[in-house]
Amino acid sequence: MTDWVQLLIATATALLGALGLAYWAYRAQTDRSALVGLYLLFGIPAVLLLLAGAAVLVSGDRVLGPLLLLVGIGLGLPLLRPFREALARVTPLDPDSAIDMTGLCIVLGLLGFFVGTSLAPMADEPPGVAHRSALPSSWCRPPRSSPSPTSRSGTRTGAICAPPRNGSVSWPRICAPSVLP
Numbered sequence: 001m002t003d004w005v006q007l008l009i010a011t012a013t014a015l016l017g018a019l020g021l022a023y024w025a026y027r028a029q030t031d032r033s034a035l036v037g038l039y040l041l042f043g044i045p046a047v048l049l050l051l052a053g054a055a056v057l058v059s060g061d062r063v064l065g066p067l068l069l070l071v072g073i074g075l076g077l078p079l080l081r082p083f084r085e086a087l088a089r090v091t092p093l094d095p096d097s098a099i100d101m102t103g104l105c106i107v108l109g110l111l112g113f114f115v116g117t118s119l120a121p122m123a124d125e126p127p128g129v130a131h132r133s134a135l136p137s138s139w140c141r142p143p144r145s146s147p148s149p150t151s152r153s154g155t156r157t158g159a160i161c162a163p164p165r166n167g168s169v170s171w172p173r174i175c176a177p178s179v180l181p
Contacts, residue, residue, distance in 0.1 A: 028098035042105045046076030067116030074112030078104035
């Protein structure tokens, strides 16, 4: 029963927030202070996310840095009038409309978040491929298909990973190409 109450409260909060933002964007069509408020609402997080993303990227985190940068760009780019004018040439967007600017900020911010999160697992290693060094050495053996696949340096490459016969652990069948001894 508690899950339904929490879901109802979360849904009502999201709906009221969306309706409030829609009304705010509508008021910004004629009220200058509401328009300034929209610029602050999207501009401050955009600048902070860009700065945080750059700092995290410089520190070496290849997953969180691009995510923060993409969300910051998505939130901040629609605030620039030349960007909206360029987009209005190819879409039915009014570059003077605060409603269109608000919707574009939300859509591009979410797009940046989704693109950033979908690219995050691929930053270190491709999905579904385990590196040979991450597996116990007893699981990896040279491929059976050819007697000795070699790389340019003359050492054998590649390995087929086989989990234990009892089937208790599920690992990918093919290891990432690595030089075998």
